[in-house]
Amino acid sequence: MAQGELLLDVQNLSTHFNTEEGIVRAVDRVSFQVYKGQTLGIVGESGCGKSVTAKSIMQIVPKPNGRIVEGKILYHREDGVVDIATLHYQSQEMRELRGNEISMIFQEPMTSLNPVYTIGDQIMEAIQLHQKLDKQAAREKTIEMLAKVGIPSPRERIDRYPHEFSGGMRQRVMIAMALSCSPKLLIADEPTTALDVTVEAQIINLMQDLQDEMGMSIIMITHDLGVIAGIADRVLVMYAGWVVEEGSTEEIFYSAKHPYTQALLQSVPRIGRTGRLNSIKGTVPDLINLPQGWCYFAPRCSHVMDICLENEPPMCALVNGRRVKCWLYQEGEASA
Amino acid sequence: MPLRALGSEQQLTSFVIRRLLYAIPMLILVSFVSFVIINLPPGDYLTTMRQQLESQAGLTREEAMLIAERMAARYGLDRPFMVQYFEWIKGIVTRGDFGYSFHYNRPVSEVLWQRLGWTLLIATTCHMVSVGIGVLVGIFSATHKYSLLDNVFTVLSFLGLSTPNFFLALLIMYYLAFHVKTHVGGLFSTEYVMAPWSWAKFGDFLKHFWVPVFVVGLAGTAQNMRVMRGKLLDVLNSQYVETARAKGLPERVVIFKHAVRNAIQPIIMYLGMSLPFLIQGEVIASIVLNLPPIGPAFHIALVNQDMYLAGSFLLMIAVVLIVGNLLADLLLAWMDPRVRYE
Numbered sequence: 001m002a003q004g005e006l007l008l009d010v011q012n013l014s015t016h017f018n019t020e021e022g023i024v025r026a027v028d029r030v031s032f033q034v035y036k037g038q039t040l041g042i043v044g045e046s047g048c049g050k051s052v053t054a055k056s057i058m059q060i061v062p063k064p065n066g067r068i069v070e071g072k073i074l075y076h077r078e079d080g081v082v083d084i085a086t087l088h089y090q091s092q093e094m095r096e097l098r099g100n101e102i103s104m105i106f107q108e109p110m111t112s113l114n115p116v117y118t119i120g121d122q123i124m125e126a127i128q129l130h131q132k133l134d135k136q137a138a139r140e141k142t143i144e145m146l147a148k149v150g151i152p153s154p155r156e157r158i159d160r161y162p163h164e165f166s167g168g169m170r171q172r173v174m175i176a177m178a179l180s181c182s183p184k185l186l187i188a189d190e191p192t193t194a195l196d197v198t199v200e201a202q203i204i205n206l207m208q209d210l211q212d213e214m215g216m217s218i219i220m221i222t223h224d225l226g227v228i229a230g231i232a233d234r235v236l237v238m239y240a241g242w243v244v245e246e247g248s249t250e251e252i253f254y255s256a257k258h259p260y261t262q263a264l265l266q267s268v269p270r271i272g273r274t275g276r277l278n279s280i281k282g283t284v285p286d287l288i289n290l291p292q293g294w295c296y297f298a299p300r301c302s303h304v305m306d307i308c309l310e311n312e313p314p315m316c317a318l319v320n321g322r323r324v325k326c327w328l329y330q331e332g333e334a335s336a
Numbered sequence: 337m338p339l340r341a342l343g344s345e346q347q348l349t350s351f352v353i354r355r356l357l358y359a360i361p362m363l364i365l366v367s368f369v370s371f372v373i374i375n376l377p378p379g380d381y382l383t384t385m386r387q388q389l390e391s392q393a394g395l396t397r398e399e400a401m402l403i404a405e406r407m408a409a410r411y412g413l414d415r416p417f418m419v420q421y422f423e424w425i426k427g428i429v430t431r432g433d434f435g436y437s438f439h440y441n442r443p444v445s446e447v448l449w450q451r452l453g454w455t456l457l458i459a460t461t462c463h464m465v466s467v468g469i470g471v472l473v474g475i476f477s478a479t480h481k482y483s484l485l486d487n488v489f490t491v492l493s494f495l496g497l498s499t500p501n502f503f504l505a506l507l508i509m510y511y512l513a514f515h516v517k518t519h520v521g522g523l524f525s526t527e528y529v530m531a532p533w534s535w536a537k538f539g540d541f542l543k544h545f546w547v548p549v550f551v552v553g554l555a556g557t558a559q560n561m562r563v564m565r566g567k568l569l570d571v572l573n574s575q576y577v578e579t580a581r582a583k584g585l586p587e588r589v590v591i592f593k594h595a596v597r598n599a600i601q602p603i604i605m606y607l608g609m610s611l612p613f614l615i616q617g618e619v620i621a622s623i624v625l626n627l628p629p630i631g632p633a634f635h636i637a638l639v640n641q642d643m644y645l646a647g648s649f650l651l652m653i654a655v656v657l658i659v660g661n662l663l664a665d666l667l668l669a670w671m672d673p674r675v676r677y678e
């Protein structure tokens with residue numbers, strides 16, 4: 001399929017945590033691609049490995065318990081391909097990527113900024129770290145970025161502290177910081193979850209406008225299907241560390257294949273629909289020492305078959321680059 | 337554009353002024369309470385003196401009464417309580433005169449300043465040592481959680497927190513006297529006590545000085561270490577530390593610039609409160625080590641009902657508390673902009 005230029009190619013990535021109770025396979029053999037200028041949405045319930053996938057790409061998985069155990073994270077730079085998975089998290093090369101070519105915004109705007117430094121100091125810190133600008137130029141750049149993300153009177157606000165801003169404004173500041181070095185890839189980890197719906201819409205629109213303007217790719221992580229529908233080109237559905245389905249946004253929303261995706265879509269409240277809201281029965285399995293060799297969704301699945309409990313379903317590649325990890329489908333099957 | 341920067345500075349300035357103004361009524365209140373407390377116990381120094389004159393000097397009751405009354409008139413002890421208080425405060429504020437010590441037969445200020453110097457020296461040294469070592473070890477422990485050294489420091493800090501300092505003082509004295517066979521106690525060896533200052537005397541002073549600093553500072557060091565470790569572990573889990581990492585900052589900048597500045601606040605707050613605590617904590621250790629600071633003299637003044645001396649000691653401890661808290665507050669406001677609001 002014509003997807004344009006490849007930016008990030010994640011192959012078979014597994015990230016594990018060693019806890020006192022046992023190993024947690026937070027990300028389990030995950031593969032996906034991000035193309036230049038496009039937006040990939042990653043959806044799934046809490047604890048399905050969305051955030052850990054993002055942190056693996058940034059090499060900021062909490063140490064010393066978490067580590068990337070296998071797979072490749074191939075990042076396509078202008079001067080060649082680099083496998084992030086093999087870089088040490090504190091290496092010069094990784095630090096030049098992190099915050100510069102790949103940057104990230106987080107779920108909690110109220111706590112994402114350091115309370116003891118002005119927002120200007122914090123943005124300038126990133127600019128001066130990655131760009132050869134003197135203090136005055138970095139300050140001008142910061143003001144420009146603040147204006148770009150819609151902070152009113154940025155020349156005055158630049159010397160304010162985070163507690164003088166609302167949640168929505170703080171998330172704008174975070175976006176300004178993340179985009180200050182013109183990254184090729186922006187990872188947004190549930191950027192609107194903690195915000196009001198009206199503010200949420202503003203932030204999403206802002207991100208789309210900035211993407212049009214600056215041309216970066218976005219990985220949008222969320223559990224909110226409405227957000228994904230509005231912004232993503234392609235969608236990755238994750239469950240218990242697995243990618244269970246991938247497809248274009250329309251395909252996912254109008255012809256979901258995986259029983260989990262179908263159930264997820266049915267549990268979205270809609271105006272006009274009466275009666276009890278459908279919810280997916282059961283809960284996400286506890287990932288600590290989870291035995292392998294079966295489908296983790298089987299206990300909650302309405303289509304469960306014997307084979308689901310005996311063997312792990314393979315990832316089936318359907319046409320149009322769609323993939324689904326389910327025993328109901330076969331390799332090459334049409335995706336209509 | 338520097339307009340806003342000025343606003344931030346102004347906020348800090350206004351906080352400093354406000355905080356300084358609050359300290360004044362506090363000082364007045366504290367001085368009054370000190371004076372009241374000193375006058376609370378029944379009897380006074382004159383009663384004690386009269387009895388001594390009668391029983392030991394063999395004077396008659398009338399003669400003793402006469403001397404006592406003369407003294408009372410001279411030092412204003414026969415006047416109403418409030419007048420005595422205002423005279424005392426007037427003396428302190430206008431002339432630096434804290435009254436007269438009946439026990440030492442000298443002005444209180446002489447007794448006070450002579451000892452206050454040593455006390456402040458020991459207390460501030462203890463502070464600096466306990467904060468410096470405590471914070472550094474705390475940072476190490478937090479960034480190397482559950483490592484062998486972290487566990488070693490944890491055990492040591494619990495030992496340090498739970499060992500009474502007079503007991504530690506005795507142990508060290510025993511060790512120095514019987515194993516190292518050196519002079520212990522006091523701040524100088526006998527031959528230097530009266531000698532003028534020289535390098536040799538300074539060296540001798542250092543040889544003695546570390547003992548009280550170690551003894552008094554140990555608990556504080558242990559406390560600072562635990563507080564720093566706990567708070568830093570907390571802060572290291574916070575989102576803004578992850579943000580700092582995600583910017584691509586080197587780990588040492590993440591720790592020292594972003595995490596430590598937020599984690600050190602409880603240490604600064606504790607600093608303000610612990611200054612007078614250190615002075616009090618010195619009492620027992622000072623008695624054991626035979627040192628000249630405030631603690632033991634305060635003890636003697638209380639036993640003898642030497643009211644002006646005891647009152648002045650109490651006042652100075654309270655003043656140190658207020659000033660310490662003031663300094664801690666100002667430092668905190670400088671470190672954390674959120675404190676500047678009230």
